[in-house]
Amino acid sequence: MLDCKYALIILQAMRKSPFLSLLIIIPASVAALDYTDVSGRYADAPFNVPESAAISLLTNRGVVSGNPDGTFAANSTLNRAEFLKIALLSNPEVTVGPSNSEDCFPDVRKNDWFSRFVCHSKAAGIVKGYPDGFFHPDRSVNYAEALKILTVVFGYETAPAPDEPWYMPYARAAQKRGTALPIGLAFDGLLTRGQMARLASAFIAEINSDLQNYRRAERGLPPADQSSAGSSSSSVSDAHVSSYGASSVPRTSSASPSALYDFPARSRFLLAGERSQPIASAMFFANLEPMIVRRAEVKLENKIDGIDSMYVVAADGTELGQIVLDKAFDSSEKTWRGALTGNYRIEKGEQKAIGVVVRIKARNQGGVSETMIEVDSLKLTVEGEWSADTIVSGTDGGPYPKHQTAMGRITSVVNAQESDGILPLGPGQQLASFTIAGSAVENVELKIEHMFFQVNKAIFVNVNNWQLGIAGSNERADCSFNPDDSAVSCSNLSDSIGILSGMSRTFRLFGDVSLAPDATAKNMQISLNRAGSTETLGAVRWTDQSGHFNWVELEEPLARGTRWK
Numbered sequence: 001m002l003d004c005k006y007a008l009i010i011l012q013a014m015r016k017s018p019f020l021s022l023l024i025i026i027p028a029s030v031a032a033l034d035y036t037d038v039s040g041r042y043a044d045a046p047f048n049v050p051e052s053a054a055i056s057l058l059t060n061r062g063v064v065s066g067n068p069d070g071t072f073a074a075n076s077t078l079n080r081a082e083f084l085k086i087a088l089l090s091n092p093e094v095t096v097g098p099s100n101s102e103d104c105f106p107d108v109r110k111n112d113w114f115s116r117f118v119c120h121s122k123a124a125g126i127v128k129g130y131p132d133g134f135f136h137p138d139r140s141v142n143y144a145e146a147l148k149i150l151t152v153v154f155g156y157e158t159a160p161a162p163d164e165p166w167y168m169p170y171a172r173a174a175q176k177r178g179t180a181l182p183i184g185l186a187f188d189g190l191l192t193r194g195q196m197a198r199l200a201s202a203f204i205a206e207i208n209s210d211l212q213n214y215r216r217a218e219r220g221l222p223p224a225d226q227s228s229a230g231s232s233s234s235s236v237s238d239a240h241v242s243s244y245g246a247s248s249v250p251r252t253s254s255a256s257p258s259a260l261y262d263f264p265a266r267s268r269f270l271l272a273g274e275r276s277q278p279i280a281s282a283m284f285f286a287n288l289e290p291m292i293v294r295r296a297e298v299k300l301e302n303k304i305d306g307i308d309s310m311y312v313v314a315a316d317g318t319e320l321g322q323i324v325l326d327k328a329f330d331s332s333e334k335t336w337r338g339a340l341t342g343n344y345r346i347e348k349g350e351q352k353a354i355g356v357v358v359r360i361k362a363r364n365q366g367g368v369s370e371t372m373i374e375v376d377s378l379k380l381t382v383e384g385e386w387s388a389d390t391i392v393s394g395t396d397g398g399p400y401p402k403h404q405t406a407m408g409r410i411t412s413v414v415n416a417q418e419s420d421g422i423l424p425l426g427p428g429q430q431l432a433s434f435t436i437a438g439s440a441v442e443n444v445e446l447k448i449e450h451m452f453f454q455v456n457k458a459i460f461v462n463v464n465n466w467q468l469g470i471a472g473s474n475e476r477a478d479c480s481f482n483p484d485d486s487a488v489s490c491s492n493l494s495d496s497i498g499i500l501s502g503m504s505r506t507f508r509l510f511g512d513v514s515l516a517p518d519a520t521a522k523n524m525q526i527s528l529n530r531a532g533s534t535e536t537l538g539a540v541r542w543t544d545q546s547g548h549f550n551w552v553e554l555e556e557p558l559a560r561g562t563r564w565k
Helices: 004-016 018-023 049-060 080-090 115-123 143-153 168-177 193-207 211-218
Strands: 239-241 248-250 269-271 280-285 291-300 307-314 319-325 335-346 351-360 375-384 390-395 403-406 408-415 426-440 447-457 461-470 476-478 480-482 487-490 504-515 524-528 540-543
Touching (some): 049 211, 080 193, 143 168, 168 426, 269 408, 280 291, 291 319, 351 375, 408 540
Antiparallel strands (some): 280 351, 447 487, 447 540
């Protein structure tokens, strides 16, 4: 991309010289985002790397300038008025002026500094206020509210599904566009100023088609060079420069320009027809001289028929090349190898994370569920830039994570009711509510088969007749309580309860609640804790209608329920 100031110079020159206008064609999009680190201007710097990148981007665009005392206060929360101002300033197509100031809520008066932003948003349908008629500008903003405001401000399309929490359409839209926070923050969790900066910056970068570079900045990497100029025209090239500016490495056409590789490798679901995140990764170190990566060899633990293609990638986003199954070298059909055309360079004294991604065969082309995939070894053949010596460098032992093929995955598990409340007493009380969302390939439905709830309660609280239901239905499934591990088990759920209609469903746990005589404590909290793994059982077990899975690809705990008191 061209920087704005240089684009202006070119346009002015074109007005003066008709000959120059014949030589240069300006790309449709010329505005580059400025990732220069300016976080040090704040008195409470330094911040962590991702927040420094986000704070710098917002500062460079004039969206934020810090507090009157010179601090940014990245770990502090911010209120609804503050966030609304930042959200509106983040989108340059939104214009807010003094004329927007009104008495638009009982607690928003025309002379308030935030009136123009709140009243503009009310008129535009971005905010509506609370049921009491007030806006409550001083309330801390939570993640769900922030997602709604930003997705509306930036014009994301949302599609509500039946019987789901109000915020799920906005969360899905952000996840689809890659702008959701890449951290395990609950939707009812209060947003810190640092998290706000990361969220708003992702929306800015995505609308500028520069999300990949922003995610690179979050990792402390420089932006990839995406521009080139010719003698008769200039165009945006799909090229990447290594982190140290050594060589230009073109991406293959199969790579998405916005792809972001998540290193190090961890256990994942590998979806049919889709390209994966790294299934194995290792650090490679250039000890004596710069090294050029020439070839790669990957050996799997087992022969896997469902892999369509395999690629070698680096953590900075560079694709080194594609490797193929070598049946002649290895009759067991476990080894993938080949030359890499990217000439990827590792500078002397530096180490680079390099990994392997795969594309799984599509559902109707040999892709199946529940296949376990694990790498046995990853080796690189490198050439010394100075000596021209060739060596094989690699790791045989890993450890490399195990993965499972699937037709879908569970994408989120969240608490669907208030975070705190008064313990309800009596029969059939709703004690917990969790929304589970997923994604799947076309024409595949996901179904929750088993759920295991952890119950943390005072000894004075008695609960019997545990049942599981869903929003919008009176159907209930009986569940059992195991006092030894204080867990409620809801197993073998029917299709009518378990299927994620619209890829999202809210599950409600009920019970008959009573208190022991002379109870002095009545606290209780119900949670879905364990994510599980390829080898251990999790709290949510599900099926894609062909394979059955005992884990989800999420952080623990999955979700904490209401804290009853």
